Amino acid sequence: MKMSQVSLLYTTFASDAEALRVSQELVKKRLIFCANILGPIKSVFTWQEKLEETSEVGVFLKTLPEKVEKTIHYLEKIHPYEIPAILEIPITHANEAFCIWGRESLEAI
Template sequence: MIIVYTTFPDWESADKAVKALLEERLIACANLREHKAFYWWQGKIEEDKEVGAILKTKDELWDEVRRRLKELHPYTVPAIIKIKVEDVNEEYLKWLVEETK
């Protein structure tokens, strides 16, 4: 199991991308919440409201999730970050494996 962390410019694009990944069985679950982002962009420090998403899926789906999320994403340079899950309770892993392709 892995966690994929990504950030969207607004709720509309976040909901849309996340629902597509779910419908295509590329992820089993997503947790979304707003944050304030500070980042370097074209020589200036920008400040924006964003929607951050924690996606939960199988390790084997990482390449496909990354490629599909890139297509669905409104940003030119999205952050698509893979975090390893070192362990997880058995019943959750079983559910996650069943709900993804």
């Protein structure tokens, strides 16, 4: 498949419960067609000038290119983190059947 048939976003949460709640909300609102909840992962970062190390849950969010901006904007509003990392990962190839399923999932009424 050509580039930009699907888009992949990535973010993290403090718990499985938060990741699941937000993922379900995004699917119900038809902003994404699938979420993969990963974890636990170890995160190391500085926060308020202090070195932090914590366990988090990573989430891949699959959507359509035309829904990326709306999904990011909505996710920023509902994400429990003060400054969440919400990243778009470029997709160069995806199988056609998956792309069709994703589009149909988000366009279904």
